[in-house]
Amino acid sequence: MTDEDREIQGAGAAGGEAGAPDAVRRRLLAMAGAAAALVLAPGVTVLARDLAVKGARGGRVRYGLLIDARACRTGCDACVRACQDYNGLSRDPGPDNAQWIRKVTITDPGTGFTRSFPVMCQHCADGACVDVCPTGASFRRPDGIVLVDKHRCIGCRYCLMACPYKARSFVGRNVTDQRPWAPRGKGTAEGCTLCVERVTAGDLPACVAACQRAGHKAMTFGNLHDPKSAIAVRLSEVATTTLRADLGMRPGVHYRGI
Amino acid sequence: MRRRAGVLAVVAVLLAIGLVWAAHRGPVVVPVIPRAPGHCVLPIGQMRRTHMMLLRAVRQEIVRHDARDTRFRISGCVACHAQDTPSGRPIPVNAPGQFCAVCHAYVGVHIDCFACHAAVPPSRRLVARLAGQGVEQVEFRIPQALRAQFAGGAVSGGGQ
Amino acid sequence: MGKVTYREIAGQGAAYWTAVLACALVAAAGLGAALYMRAEGHHVSGMNEQIVWGMPHVFAVFLIVAASGALNVASIASVFGRSLYKPLARLSGLLAVALLIGGLWNLVLDLGRPGHILAAVLYPNFRSIFAWNIYLYTGFLVIVGFYLWFMMERRLNPHTHAVGVLAFLWRLVLTTGTGSIFGFLAARSAYDSAVMAPLFILMSFAFGLAIFVLVLMAGFHVVGRPIGARLLARLKTLLAVFVAGVMYFVAVFHLTNLYMAGHRGVESFLLVTGGIYPALFWGGQVLIGGVVPLVLLLRRRPPGDAPGLTRVLAWAAALVVFGGLCQVYVIIIGGQAYPLQLFPGMIVHSSFYDGVVHSYIPRWPETTLAVSGVAVVGLIVLLAVRLLPFLPESLADEVVSAHAPPPKAGEPAVGA
Numbered sequence A: 001m002t003d004e005d006r007e008i009q010g011a012g013a014a015g016g017e018a019g020a021p022d023a024v025r026r027r028l029l030a031m032a033g034a035a036a037a038l039v040l041a042p043g044v045t046v047l048a049r050d051l052a053v054k055g056a057r058g059g060r061v062r063y064g065l066l067i068d069a070r071a072c073r074t075g076c077d078a079c080v081r082a083c084q085d086y087n088g089l090s091r092d093p094g095p096d097n098a099q100w101i102r103k104v105t106i107t108d109p110g111t112g113f114t115r116s117f118p119v120m121c122q123h124c125a126d127g128a129c130v131d132v133c134p135t136g137a138s139f140r141r142p143d144g145i146v147l148v149d150k151h152r153c154i155g156c157r158y159c160l161m162a163c164p165y166k167a168r169s170f171v172g173r174n175v176t177d178q179r180p181w182a183p184r185g186k187g188t189a190e191g192c193t194l195c196v197e198r199v200t201a202g203d204l205p206a207c208v209a210a211c212q213r214a215g216h217k218a219m220t221f222g223n224l225h226d227p228k229s230a231i232a233v234r235l236s237e238v239a240t241t242t243l244r245a246d247l248g249m250r251p252g253v254h255y256r257g258i
Numbered sequence B: 001m002r003r004r005a006g007v008l009a010v011v012a013v014l015l016a017i018g019l020v021w022a023a024h025r026g027p028v029v030v031p032v033i034p035r036a037p038g039h040c041v042l043p044i045g046q047m048r049r050t051h052m053m054l055l056r057a058v059r060q061e062i063v064r065h066d067a068r069d070t071r072f073r074i075s076g077c078v079a080c081h082a083q084d085t086p087s088g089r090p091i092p093v094n095a096p097g098q099f100c101a102v103c104h105a106y107v108g109v110h111i112d113c114f115a116c117h118a119a120v121p122p123s124r125r126l127v128a129r130l131a132g133q134g135v136e137q138v139e140f141r142i143p144q145a146l147r148a149q150f151a152g153g154a155v156s157g158g159g160q
Numbered sequence C: 001m002g003k004v005t006y007r008e009i010a011g012q013g014a015a016y017w018t019a020v021l022a023c024a025l026v027a028a029a030g031l032g033a034a035l036y037m038r039a040e041g042h043h044v045s046g047m048n049e050q051i052v053w054g055m056p057h058v059f060a061v062f063l064i065v066a067a068s069g070a071l072n073v074a075s076i077a078s079v080f081g082r083s084l085y086k087p088l089a090r091l092s093g094l095l096a097v098a099l100l101i102g103g104l105w106n107l108v109l110d111l112g113r114p115g116h117i118l119a120a121v122l123y124p125n126f127r128s129i130f131a132w133n134i135y136l137y138t139g140f141l142v143i144v145g146f147y148l149w150f151m152m153e154r155r156l157n158p159h160t161h162a163v164g165v166l167a168f169l170w171r172l173v174l175t176t177g178t179g180s181i182f183g184f185l186a187a188r189s190a191y192d193s194a195v196m197a198p199l200f201i202l203m204s205f206a207f208g209l210a211i212f213v214l215v216l217m218a219g220f221h222v223v224g225r226p227i228g229a230r231l232l233a234r235l236k237t238l239l240a241v242f243v244a245g246v247m248y249f250v251a252v253f254h255l256t257n258l259y260m261a262g263h264r265g266v267e268s269f270l271l272v273t274g275g276i277y278p279a280l281f282w283g284g285q286v287l288i289g290g291v292v293p294l295v296l297l298l299r300r301r302p303p304g305d306a307p308g309l310t311r312v313l314a315w316a317a318a319l320v321v322f323g324g325l326c327q328v329y330v331i332i333i334g335g336q337a338y339p340l341q342l343f344p345g346m347i348v349h350s351s352f353y354d355g356v357v358h359s360y361i362p363r364w365p366e367t368t369l370a371v372s373g374v375a376v377v378g379l380i381v382l383l384a385v386r387l388l389p390f391l392p393e394s395l396a397d398e399v400v401s402a403h404a405p406p407p408k409a410g411e412p413a414v415g416a
Helices: A003-014 A021-034 A036-052 A078-087 A128-132 A158-162 A196-200 A206-213 A230-237 B002-024 B044-064 B074-081 B099-107 B124-132 B138-150 C014-040 C055-070 C072-078 C083-110 C129-152 C154-183 C196-223 C229-259 C261-273 C276-298 C306-337 C364-387 C397-403
Strands: A063-068 A101-107 A114-120 A138-140 A146-148 A168-170 A189-191 A219-223 A253-256 C347-350
Touching: A063 A230, A078 A101, A078 A114, A078 A206, A078 B124, A128 A138, A128 A158, A146 A189, A158 A168, A206 A219, A219 A230, B044 B074, B074 B099, C014 C083, C014 C364, C055 C072, C055 C083, C055 C129, C055 C154, C055 C196, C055 C306, C055 C364, C072 C083, C072 C129, C072 C154, C072 C196, C083 C129, C083 C196, C083 C229, C083 C364, C083 C397, C129 C154, C154 C196, C154 C306, C196 C229, C196 C306, C229 C261, C229 C276, C229 C306, C229 C397, C261 C276, C261 C306, C276 C306
Parallel strands: A063 A253
Antiparallel strands: A063 A219, A101 A114, A101 C347, A138 A146, A168 A189
């Protein structure tokens, strides 16, 4: 008998189904052939129990950003570099490479007014990327973060066509050095995740943390739906705007001073 | 009739080639699964039968909802099961002979998890560098917590 | 005389097998190119983060649009009861299926992960016009399949009209869907217009008929079956009407945009300053694909001059196809080359090519894939006409006119 057989027998015994090796094997075959549900029941039961205690998924949370373009320093790209580092993105700004966050400089040709500030996925409430995705891979989580579910993404790039903010990218190369907390792979669309791993664990997104470390405090992160959160308080006090507000996608990223 | 005979002949030849090929492969070699320290999050038999369903269901919860119970996530598997070379460099779990590849090659099931997911744990250097920037690695905490939770031997099994 | 008889082509000659082999080779090359792109990632193609849809999509959209248009000849016969076109209905249905498969070949093989295409069936998002199109395309294949079956199976002939009506309505919805892929994109100033849907329908009429005419004449020429002047004259008039229709909608589209101040930037890019795109628009689409074919088609010709008609029609159809490709290229590539208006009225700079015109230089992998879609169409048609009776034995005047009522007043006269 091989190691494998012993393991299988052991598994059978652990499930309270001790018997001769032949009987176990027959039972396993019968299980495999007849009732997949039965085989899968233990795992799914465990899972269901785990997920049941997970808690509310309600709309009480909407994560968002407030970017103060007046505080953002021209020439500073701490947020961009932190994002690249944390999420394992290339630093090379080639036409084939993704940029989840970028510094944009705008100048009014009439007045000469100029500002520099970061632009990333705006985590819209009614994002075009979510609407156009044929498989629902591009979706909005209950906490307001817009993500690409790469398990479903077929790589059609319709979201890249539809996003007015140029916030989606397409991975056109083999990737082997992903960060464990930021899966990304060839043939799928991607974009800013608002550092969902960190945010669900109670941390700040990498860009916001980097901006604070640099001492500029141009980025505020928080729950837009919590009236007591710092971001909600600030938004209620000062005049802010969203990018291409005319498109009605209700972005979760607000800008001040542009 | 002639056409039918031709088809039969082709089928027979293909069958013969398949049989000869199968015979040449010799006895089936049962995979040797690299062992990992500590205990798995579930009994091994259950894990073998259900890990694909668990991963599939869990990914749905983690990605699409805001699940925080992350015991069954794939980076946890990688954190424990990735082997090191003698020089201490991690080997991807999907490399030939490694934890994921060895069984999946045996059963002939193709997986593309690692087209997107990291197949090695984050290097200590990366973790240290990010920590130096005040960026604490949320993900890296998980395997530790996971080990602490299951180190007491709550589950039986060979410890893979 | 009287009944139209259909017969498979003999397909014994070296020419036939050379054509089959050539199509198969190009299709295989396209498949290889797609596998190469799949293995290496799309960075080996000319497409990038700015120009996300390239040559495969130009050909795919062209073929898919043409597919629904190719069905028109069958629709004219069985929906609108013009029995003159009835002998052509089978080829029309076949071409519709083949063109759609060729277009889908391009679309699917260009996906980032074609192996995951089932996700579109398992988790459809019905807010996505793309997801709707998946059902429109597969539904079209099924319906036209039934349509062909009903046409070819004598006992089912009486029901052809019903299936034909369904197929006709379906194809209108399908082209609306294809046009809306672009029309619904509010983010891009070159699209974002409801006119896209009717424009695409007219484009489908013109491209589909042009391809149909080319295939019909080439096929009949090679196998030596006759086409009468009466039918040619009718096709000629029809093509002229469709080409004029496309030009009308193009004019409406651009005039509307020009009138809206916010869209003048993209209009001046596409019509004047955009380099290759204005050249393709004015030279390829308007002149070669519109004005010249119209002049050719509308010039008076002596009645019954079949060889002359054949020549004029063939040239016009070929030019319409060329102009159509230019048009789809300008729509798809030109529309992406113009930068997104993230900050309207501002001068924008960034490391991610904001505010600059994007360049697209097609490379061999995606170009090979794009052309292979056409080869797939050729392969399907070549094999189908040899295996099943799609082509009528003759389209000479006495055959088609025995089948059709005499021309009524108000109809275009022969040779008009």
